[in-house]
Amino acid sequence: MFHVTLKDKKYKHMKFNTKTIHGGQEHDPAYGSVMPPIYQTSTYAQSTPGGHKGYEYSRTHNPTRNALEKAFASIENGNYGLAFGSGMAAIDAIIKLLKPGDEVISTNDLYGGSYRLFTKIFEGFGIKFHFVGMRNIENIETLINSNTKLIWVETPTNPMLNIIDIKAVSVLAKKYNILFAVDSTFATPYLQLPLDLGADIVMHSVTKYIGGHSDVVMGALIVKDKELAEKLYFIQNASGAVCGPQDSFLVLRGIKTLHVRMQRHCENGRAVAEFLASHPKIEKVYWPGFETHPNHNIAKSQMKDFGGMLSFTTKGNNYAEAIKIIENLQLFTLAESLGGVESLSGHPASMTHASIPKEEREKSGVVDSLIRLSVGIEDIEDLINDLKQALN
Numbered sequence: 001m002f003h004v005t006l007k008d009k010k011y012k013h014m015k016f017n018t019k020t021i022h023g024g025q026e027h028d029p030a031y032g033s034v035m036p037p038i039y040q041t042s043t044y045a046q047s048t049p050g051g052h053k054g055y056e057y058s059r060t061h062n063p064t065r066n067a068l069e070k071a072f073a074s075i076e077n078g079n080y081g082l083a084f085g086s087g088m089a090a091i092d093a094i095i096k097l098l099k100p101g102d103e104v105i106s107t108n109d110l111y112g113g114s115y116r117l118f119t120k121i122f123e124g125f126g127i128k129f130h131f132v133g134m135r136n137i138e139n140i141e142t143l144i145n146s147n148t149k150l151i152w153v154e155t156p157t158n159p160m161l162n163i164i165d166i167k168a169v170s171v172l173a174k175k176y177n178i179l180f181a182v183d184s185t186f187a188t189p190y191l192q193l194p195l196d197l198g199a200d201i202v203m204h205s206v207t208k209y210i211g212g213h214s215d216v217v218m219g220a221l222i223v224k225d226k227e228l229a230e231k232l233y234f235i236q237n238a239s240g241a242v243c244g245p246q247d248s249f250l251v252l253r254g255i256k257t258l259h260v261r262m263q264r265h266c267e268n269g270r271a272v273a274e275f276l277a278s279h280p281k282i283e284k285v286y287w288p289g290f291e292t293h294p295n296h297n298i299a300k301s302q303m304k305d306f307g308g309m310l311s312f313t314t315k316g317n318n319y320a321e322a323i324k325i326i327e328n329l330q331l332f333t334l335a336e337s338l339g340g341v342e343s344l345s346g347h348p349a350s351m352t353h354a355s356i357p358k359e360e361r362e363k364s365g366v367v368d369s370l371i372r373l374s375v376g377i378e379d380i381e382d383l384i385n386d387l388k389q390a391l392n
């Protein structure tokens with residue numbers, strides 16, 4: 001039994017910038033409150049056994065969480081949304097669709113936590129993971145066999161900003177009848193809509209851009225297919241990694257400005273990328289908006305803009321110099337995470353990607369001098385000036 005189907009199709013025709021504010025977000029029936037109330041309750045009164053108003057226990061359903069799940073479904077052009085206690089919990093639920101002996105083909109350049117979950121937890125349960133560069137789609141096809149049950153794509157990738165052709169992977173996944181999931185955290189539904197490009201599941205670390213204010217840890221899954229949604233709801237309820245009503249409320253609030261924030265993230269990201277690319281101390285800037293980016297054309301076709309994430313290396317791949325730049329930055333706070341309104345810097349090799357062996361991570365470009373920036377929505381002049389002083 002679901003509360004989260006988009007029965008009400010009136011949101012389907014809306015433009016994205018309207019959906020973020022109204023999609024799935026109905027006024028509360030009790031008093032007409034415009035924002036969904038925070039239903040801070042674990043349980044619901046029943047008049048007689050089974051005589052309830054659709055809610056029994058908050059692990060299974062909670063009205064505030066369900067409002068958020070509808071909003072997720074709406075902004076991703078899906079039919080069903082699921083909210084979890086973290087991005088990792090959302091990924092965990094997807095892998096629990098599998099059983100021992102099943103194989104997964106995953107991007108090799110992916111979030112370190114996903115790599116850790118796959119190799120340190122699920123390989124122990126007999127699921128096999130292949131990590132492969134997916135800029136060349138043939139790399140995927142050669143690994144497919146009768147045990148292949150899931151293709152896991154992250155695009156743009158973290159932290160190398162590689163772009164994977166979602167449509168091309170979906171054609172392959174359909175040809176072999178393999179489930180296809182996309183971690184779309186870096187892009188958000190403002191930039192790309194994987195379900196419309198043929199993916200079966202979209203996953204988000206809501207902690208990042210969708211929440212947008214660095215105050216919530218949360219994950220989301222969105223699907224179109226009812227049967228798949230039923231399986232995932234079963235896992236969500238059975239395993240229980242749900243998020244609470246307070247966090248659901250904060251994210252409902254965050255979503256309302258997603259389009260405005262993303263527009264500014266993209267503008268500032270572009271300006272920072274162009275500034276760094278012209279700086280004599282910088283070796284290389286990884287940002288999909290450059291025409292020289294290996295998959296710029298795919299980025300252009302499947303994304304509306306290029307986002308606020310970028311990475312760069314210093315000339316001579318100088319570790320000490322990279323650390324000094326990070327330490328000198330004043331406005332860019334050195335911190336894990338990304339996608340909030342404030343600008344952050346990060347050192348993937350020692351932070352987000354420390355759980356990936358050095359040899360493995362250098363193969364995908366995560367060298368010691370690589371610095372990752374999450375460009376926030378501050379005044380661009382201040383951001384550029386901060387980078388200028390840090391580089392000098």
Ligand SMILES: *Cc1c(COP(=O)(O)O)cnc(C)c1O
Nearest residue numbers: 086087088111158185205207218
């Ligand atoms: C942060 C992140 C995750 C994990 O999400 P949490 O909310 O931290 O559990 C997964 N994928 C990507 C791309 C991320 O950036």
